[in-house]
Amino acid sequence: MTLGFIAMSGIRCQNAELLEIGLTLPGFLERSKVIASLPSLGLLTLAGLTSADVEIGYVEVPDLAQVSGLPGEFDVVAISSFSAQIKEAYQLADRYRAAGTLVLLGGLHVSACPDEAALHADAIVIGEGEPVWPELWADLKACRLQPRYNARGRSFDLAEAPMPRFDLLDITRYNRITVQTQRGCPYNCDFCGASIRLDPHYKLKPVSKVIDEINRVRELWPHPFIEFADDNTFADRRRGRELCRALIPLGLRWFTETDISVAWDNELLRLMKESGCAQILIGLESPDTRELEGVERKANWKRRQADRYREAIARIQDAGVTVNGCFVLGLDQQDTTCFDRVLEFVRDTGLYEVQITLMTAFPNAPLYGRLLEKGRILEPGAWEKCTLFDINYQPAQMSVSELENGFRELGQKIYDREFIEERRRRFFQRQNELRQQRAVAEGA
Numbered sequence: 001m002t003l004g005f006i007a008m009s010g011i012r013c014q015n016a017e018l019l020e021i022g023l024t025l026p027g028f029l030e031r032s033k034v035i036a037s038l039p040s041l042g043l044l045t046l047a048g049l050t051s052a053d054v055e056i057g058y059v060e061v062p063d064l065a066q067v068s069g070l071p072g073e074f075d076v077v078a079i080s081s082f083s084a085q086i087k088e089a090y091q092l093a094d095r096y097r098a099a100g101t102l103v104l105l106g107g108l109h110v111s112a113c114p115d116e117a118a119l120h121a122d123a124i125v126i127g128e129g130e131p132v133w134p135e136l137w138a139d140l141k142a143c144r145l146q147p148r149y150n151a152r153g154r155s156f157d158l159a160e161a162p163m164p165r166f167d168l169l170d171i172t173r174y175n176r177i178t179v180q181t182q183r184g185c186p187y188n189c190d191f192c193g194a195s196i197r198l199d200p201h202y203k204l205k206p207v208s209k210v211i212d213e214i215n216r217v218r219e220l221w222p223h224p225f226i227e228f229a230d231d232n233t234f235a236d237r238r239r240g241r242e243l244c245r246a247l248i249p250l251g252l253r254w255f256t257e258t259d260i261s262v263a264w265d266n267e268l269l270r271l272m273k274e275s276g277c278a279q280i281l282i283g284l285e286s287p288d289t290r291e292l293e294g295v296e297r298k299a300n301w302k303r304r305q306a307d308r309y310r311e312a313i314a315r316i317q318d319a320g321v322t323v324n325g326c327f328v329l330g331l332d333q334q335d336t337t338c339f340d341r342v343l344e345f346v347r348d349t350g351l352y353e354v355q356i357t358l359m360t361a362f363p364n365a366p367l368y369g370r371l372l373e374k375g376r377i378l379e380p381g382a383w384e385k386c387t388l389f390d391i392n393y394q395p396a397q398m399s400v401s402e403l404e405n406g407f408r409e410l411g412q413k414i415y416d417r418e419f420i421e422e423r424r425r426r427f428f429q430r431q432n433e434l435r436q437q438r439a440v441a442e443g444a
Contacts, residue, residue, distance in 0.1 A: 001141075002055045004074035005047055005168070007040035008081035008089045009060050039169055041178045041229050042107060042129060043080050048162035049133045058168035064088040070095060076140065080107040083193070083362055083386040090120040097122070102145070104136070109383065111198055112364030116381075118147060127151030128198050130161070151199075158183060158205035163216060171221045176255070178229040179217065181210045181243060185231040187259070188297045189283075190370075191328065193362025193386075194231045204239055207246050214250060225278075228256035237265050244271035252276040260284070260305050263312035269319035279353065280316070281324040284309060287345035291333040297366065313349045317427060318434060322352035329407050330359035335397040339406040343413055350426040354414050357388035358407055359395075 039060070047056055059071045070092075077096050081089035086109045093103045097120075106125030110117040117124050123145050125132055132149035139145050158180075166177065183195050184202040217224050233256040234240035240262070247254070253276045260282055262268055272280075285302060286292050292303040305312075316323050327342050346354055361368040361377060363386075371377050376394040379385070385392040395403050413419065 001076065002057065002074045003050065004057045004059060004072050004077040005040070005043040006071065006077050006079045006092065007043055007058070007060045008064070008079065008085045008092070009038070009040065009062050037174055038176065038178050038227065038229075039174060040080055041164060041180060043078065044164035044166060044168065045162060046078065046129050046133050047165035047168060049130060050137065054137075056165070056168065058165070061088075061092065064092055067092075070099060070101075074101055076102040076104065078104040078106065080105075081109065083109040083112075083383045086110075086117075086383050090117075093120040102140070108193060108195070108197060109363060112193075112362075114148065123147055123149060125149050125151065127154070128156045130156040155199050155201050155203070158203055159209070161205055161209060163213060166213075166217050166220055169220070176225040176227045177217050177221065178227050179210060179213050180229045181205050181207075181233055182230050182235075186235050186298075187232070187301055188366075189302070190295055190297055191359060191361070191365055191367040192231075193360075193365045196231065197362075197364050202235065204236065207239075207243050210243065211246050211250070214247075214252070218250070224252070226252055226254040228254065230256055230258075232258050234258040234262050234268065237262065237268050241265075241268050241271055244268065244275040244277075247275035250276075253278050255279050255281070257281045257283075260309065260312045263308075263315040266319075269316060269321065273320040277321050279322040279324055281326055281355065283326045283328075285326070285328045286331060286334065286338065286342070287327075288334075288338070288341055291331050291338065293333055295331065309345075310349055313351060317350070317352065318430065320431060322427060324353040324355055325349075325351040326355040326357065328357055328359050329410070330391070330393075330395050330398075330403050332396040334395075336402050336406055339410040343410060346414060346423075347419075350423050350430075352423060352427050356407065356411060356414060358391055358403070359393070360386055360388050360390075361393055362386055 043058065047058065050056060057072055057074065061067060061071050079089050079093055089105070093105060096103050103121045104123050104125065105117045105121040106129050110124050111126050114124055114126050123136060124147070125136065126148060128151045131151040131154040136145070136149045182202070182204045184199060185192070185194070185196050186202050188196065214226060217226070235258070248271070255278055258280050262272070262280070285295055287306065287309060289303055289306040292306050294300065296302040313323050313325070325346070329338060329342070342356065361371050363383065368377070371393050372380060378392050378394065382392050391400050391403060394400065
């Protein structure tokens with residue numbers, strides 16, 4: 001039996017004007033290329049759970065329109081996709097089924113919209129894949145495949161995580177490889193559509209397993225750039241220090257996403273730098289405290305941090321770790337003055353890198369349900385607009401065109417080549433100043 005793991009990994013903005021003008025700008029282009037080029041760690045993990053007697057293939061399909069026929073011949077295919085490309089995933093699934101291939105669908109979108117996904121699959125997986133994959137595969141071999149495998153309420157222990165099948169990758173195609181160190185997040189942001197929607201528990205993978213996985217990648221790629229595929233790597237800072245200590249001997253360069261609280265842990269910042277952290281992406285969302293009201297739903301945590309954003313960014317970047325500050329435009333508390341505030345904040349803080357996105361209502365995120373109930377979703381089910389660069393809702397305090405225009409103009413200013421180079425010069429000048437200060441202090 002042959003099993004194909006099919007990753008639908010492309011991301012394409014639907015707004016033609018923004019695609020033509022805005023997405024040619026460096027900040028959009030570079031990050032969108034990185035996201036699209038990352039392998040599907042979820043599929044590689046399931047491949048690691050599959051018995052050795054199964055012949056396995058891994059195929060990435062960034063653009064279905066460029067594929068004639070089927071991207072590979074298999075007896076069974078497991079397909080995963082972002083919401084933005086789920087309709088293409090359904091088209092591919094239908095093609096495979098028409099050819100007599102069994103189709104399995106899973107992932108965040110399928111878990112959010114199981115009834116929709118079930119129309120295009122012989123079986124779907126709801127929630128985390130690991131708890132049900134052995135059962136699904138046993139049923140498939142015994143010709144008793146069930147239409148749904150629901151992992152809700154069966155939280156997977158990352159201590160039992162299999163080694164992902166990194167060997168299935170053509171390593172020359174990637175500029176970075178993903179490894180997961182944790183799953184979930186202790187916070188619950190209104191718009192978040194990440195792994196917290198698969199399983200609400202915040203859980204950690206043992207550091208020893210993380211190191212084993214990185215060493216497996218290094219067998220294939222001696223000097224990899226690692227992106228930790230986490231929602232919030234350093235939410236548990238004590239464990240973060242343990243992880244960084246274990247990374248130091250490996251001589252890596254790595255990137256991850258975390259929250260602003262790392263700024264207040266001097267030892268963690270030092271260890272991050274020593275272990276090869278090149279950059280962290282932090283969801284700042286807005287520099288204005290008022291605009292962050294209610295964004296984090298458990299304890300209004302985001303709002304309580306905003307007054308210290310400037311100091312926090314300075315502390316992190318002074319430690320030699322660059323910050324990619326992520327902002328969300330179109331929050332309910334924002335009006336048309338928000339664009340100038342973001343630009344001013346970026347200029348004042350000297351953020352090394354910036355990612356601006358439009359508020360996006362992902363299926364199953366609290367935001368989507370709230371907007372749908374109020375009649376503010378413009379096209380229900382238009383998942384292709386879940387790109388972070390398209391608008392599919394009525395903003396609260398501005399028109400759709402005002403949000404689109406303000407976003408585009410802000411992008412042109414923030415991603416202006418001279419402005420980017422100015423911020424980077426600032427960072428390196430500051431690093432030189434700090435080195436000189438340390439040298440003087442040590443000489444004294």
